[in-house]
Amino acid sequence: MKTNKxxxxxxLLGLGAAAAASALTACGGSSSSTAASASxxxxxxxxxxxxxDEIKADGTVNIGVFSDKNPFGYVDENGEYQGYDVYFANRLxxxxxxxxxxxxxxxxxxxEYLQTGKVDIILANFTVTxxxxxxVDFALPYMNVALGVISPDSNVITSLDDWKAxxxxxxxxxxxxxxxxxxxxxxxxxxxxxxxxxAKNALENGNGVAWANDNTEVIAFAKQNPGYTVGIPxxxxxxxxxxxxxxxxxxxxxxxxxxxxxxxxxxxFHKDYEETLVDTYGADYEDELVVEGGxxxx
Numbered sequence: 001m002k003t004n005k006x007x008x009x010x011x012l013l014g015l016g017a018a019a020a021a022s023a024l025t026a027c028g029g030s031s032s033s034t035a036a037s038a039s040x041x042x043x044x045x046x047x048x049x050x051x052x053d054e055i056k057a058d059g060t061v062n063i064g065v066f067s068d069k070n071p072f073g074y075v076d077e078n079g080e081y082q083g084y085d086v087y088f089a090n091r092l093x094x095x096x097x098x099x100x101x102x103x104x105x106x107x108x109x110x111x112e113y114l115q116t117g118k119v120d121i122i123l124a125n126f127t128v129t130x131x132x133x134x135x136v137d138f139a140l141p142y143m144n145v146a147l148g149v150i151s152p153d154s155n156v157i158t159s160l161d162d163w164k165a166x167x168x169x170x171x172x173x174x175x176x177x178x179x180x181x182x183x184x185x186x187x188x189x190x191x192x193x194x195x196x197x198x199a200k201n202a203l204e205n206g207n208g209v210a211w212a213n214d215n216t217e218v219i220a221f222a223k224q225n226p227g228y229t230v231g232i233p234x235x236x237x238x239x240x241x242x243x244x245x246x247x248x249x250x251x252x253x254x255x256x257x258x259x260x261x262x263x264x265x266x267x268x269f270h271k272d273y274e275e276t277l278v279d280t281y282g283a284d285y286e287d288e289l290v291v292e293g294g295x296x297x298x
Contacts, residue, residue, distance in 0.1 A: 048117040049246035052255050055120055061098050063089045064105040064119035068197040071220060071280050072125045075104075084276045085123040088142065088243075091268065092121070095259060106194050108174030111135050114246045121256070122244040125214065127176045129239070137247055139256040140294025141240035142269050147177050148215030149232035150203070150222055157210040158231040163188050170208035172199050177212040180236045203228070216289070220280045240296060257294065264293030 055061050065085050066073035073083040081089075081102045093100035103119050110126060113119045114136050127145055128138050149169075151157040168191040171178045181188055191208045193199040200221065203211045211218060215233055222228045243260075245252050263269070269290045281289065 047115045047246050047248065049114070049249040049252070050117070050120055051249065052251035055098060055252070056096060059098050060101050061093055061096055061121065062101045062103050062119045063092070064103045064110060064113050064122045064124050065089060066106075066124045066196065067104040068195055069125060069217065070224075071276055072217075073123075082276070084143075084272055085125060087272045087276050088269075089121075089123050091263070092123075092256070092259065096255075106174070107172050107196075108194060110174070110244070114244060117246070120245065120249075120252060125217075125241055126244050127214070127239050128242050129176060129179070131179070132244075135247060136244040137249065137253050139243040139245070139253055140260045141242040141291045141296060142260060142294070143216075143241040143291055144238065144289055144296070145241050146215050146238045147180060147212060147235035148218045148230050149210050149212045149235060150218035150228050150230050151210035152203075152206075153227050153229055155209060156229045156231040160185050160188065160232070160235075164209075165189075167210075168208040170199050170202050170211040172196060172213060175213060176236075176239070177214070181212060184236070216281075223280060240291065260294045264295075267292060 050058070065081060065083070067075045067081070069083070071083050073081065073085045076082045086102070089100055089102070103113065105113055105119070105122065105124050107124070110122045110124055111132065114122055122136070125145075126132075126138075128141065132138070149157055149160070163185065165187070168189045169181060170191050170193065171181065173192045173194055178190065178192065181190060191202065193202060196213075196217070199211060199213070202208060203221075204225075210231075211221075212235065215230070215235075218230050219233070222230050243256050245256070269292050270286060273286050273290050277289070278286070
């Protein structure tokens with residue numbers, strides 16, 4: 001078993017002061033990626049979507065999740081979707097009274113899938129940013145997150161200053177890590193991949209000296225794979241993760257916000273954590289990672 005090589009204190013520095021909510025579940029459901037037709041539209045845009053009533057009438061909600069990002073969204077050995085986001089997605093389907101059709105998504109196409117009506121909701125570890133909020137509507141948050149950097153034990157990266165010109169940083173296209181590095185460290189050459197699986201393979205194959213991604217993801221990787229250390233557990237600002245819907249789909253957005261608020265009464269996301277994340281992060285991080293009722297504690 002691998003020993004976690006970052007301290008709890010350093011991890012909390014990246015998560016304890018998460019930003020205020022922007023844009024003020026286990027297995028089950030179909031794994032088909034066939035999307036239902038979208039009949040609504042946002043005024044003045046090409047975005048299409050299905051309203052809450054249309055989803056209920058159809059009897060199926062299409063939810064975009066990751067299929068290779070354990071423990072948040074992944075497909076298990078039985079071909080079933082599992083993870084923190086999936087647990088939440090199944091509860092949404094249950095309370096809507098419809099079946100959940102899981103649509104496998106990559107980081108780079110989350111916005112596209114909403115705008116084209118391929119999915120009704122994105123629950124793919126989607127970090128809230130002002131830029132993304134211009135293209136989609138975010139619901140209330142349900143998790144805290146920051147960025148982190150992981151590297152092999154043979155060459156642990158603890159700072160991005162004085163970066164060697166020939167060294168490359170692995171990132172996933174369409175993630176906040178890519179945006180942050182392009183803006184703040186333009187001198188660092190980026191090696192971009194479309195999926196979490198290919199980024200992990202690139203790190204294991206030594207294609208780059210380090211991998212920058214959500215700190216929750218790289219910490220999970222380090223705990224599950226001996227030989228790697230999260231040398232930078234907190235990079236940039238603390239943020240939140242939230243569901244997203246197509247721009248202008250107010251009926252669905254309002255329902256999700258009401259649902260997140262109501263689920264606080266039963267401490268739903270703490271239960272979700274205990275079912276899907278505790279084996280990875282342990283009980284000590286639960287209150288720092290989980291957001292209940294859409295309320296981020298300062």
